């Protein structure tokens with residue numbers, strides 16, 4: 389079975405920070421980036437700590453976090 | 463969304479309309495997510511669901527789903543939904559709308575649809591104000607809350623929505639928050655399968671209106687939904703709600719009564 393990982397769809401993110409605040413495994417952190425929409429998206433700092441529980445995908449009000457198959461491209 | 467990437471919910475959402483209009487941290491996106499995920503987990507046929515909404519930020523929900531959808535006029539989601547429910551009992555009628563739309567201008571429609579036990583699921587986003595028009599106070603605004611139309615604090619007593627709807631005759635009544643995503647999704651799944659008037663109040667932060675005026679960040683508002691809620695199995699009259707201290711949440715009512723449509727069709731058969 390292919391490995392899965394959490395993925396951020398940056399164009400959908402509005403930078404509310406719920407993923408950073410509520411992930412039980414501290415997978416996200418604030419980034420320094422400002423997107424062309426003026427949003428500061430989170431950064432996935434601890435991908436190895438992610439248990440794929442999916443809480444962030446459901447608490448994200450913007451459908452910006454998904455669990456996808458890991459193609460192994462980093 | 464432009465990318466060719468497959469979103470896990472792309473069959474259920476109109477991906478071309480995303481990002482949606484809701485503000486950063488607004489709970490409405492979480493309600494929409496719970497709704498479409500509930501449909502997905504039940505493997506329901508999208509052509510057998512009609513999503514109806516009124517006007518307001520919450521009312522925009524019907525525009526993002528891949529079910530049949532009807533964005534109606536302010537306060538009138540329930541009359542439209544009643545017509546759909548009675549004439550097309552083969553479809554599941556779902557209303558997603560705001561506290562103002564459903565309980566201020568639309569309040570009479572709500573209590574009478576519940577009284578008649580019209581078969582439909584009503585998901586009410588309660589953000590304690592009229593978000594879309596600038597966070598004015600309404601019939602759910604807690605006492606003493608500052609809004610642009612109550613600068614010294616609201617002097618009105620708010621409705622307790624679950625108590626009101628239950629006493630009007632609803633056969634399923636729940637209250638959850640957008641922090642309680644799993645409970646919320648399960649309640650929606652139950653409501654989608656239920657026959658009869660089903661009502662789910664979802665406490666949802668209006669981050670730019672209510673939040674900013676009351677000096678709360680979106681994350682503080684979500685923490686409050688986590689910390690100030692208590693899950694209880696109580697009579698809806700006892701399901702008190704005071705956002706700054708305690709909100710009782712849970713599934714409060716689940717009974718079966720003949721629906722308006724069932725009684726009507728029985729009568730039609732008899733009268734023929």
Ligand SMILES: Cc1ncc(C[n+]2csc(CCOP(=O)(O)OP(=O)(O)O)c2C)c(N)n1
Pocket residue numbers: 517518519520521536559560561562563564587589591592593594595
């Ligand atoms: C007949 C009529 N009266 C007033 C309005 C203005 N109006 C638009 S949305 C709204 C209130 C929406 O509040 P709510 O249903 O709580 O939705 P929210 O924006 O908070 O999600 C009002 C009063 C209108 N569009 N039509």
Ligand code: SF4
Pocket residue numbers: 483484485487488489490519520589593594667668669670671672
């Ligand atoms: S005004 Fe309030 S309810 Fe409307 S989208 Fe913004 S946060 Fe949500």
Ligand SMILES: [Mg+2]
Pocket residue numbers: 518560561562587588589590591592593
């Ligand atoms: Mg509202």
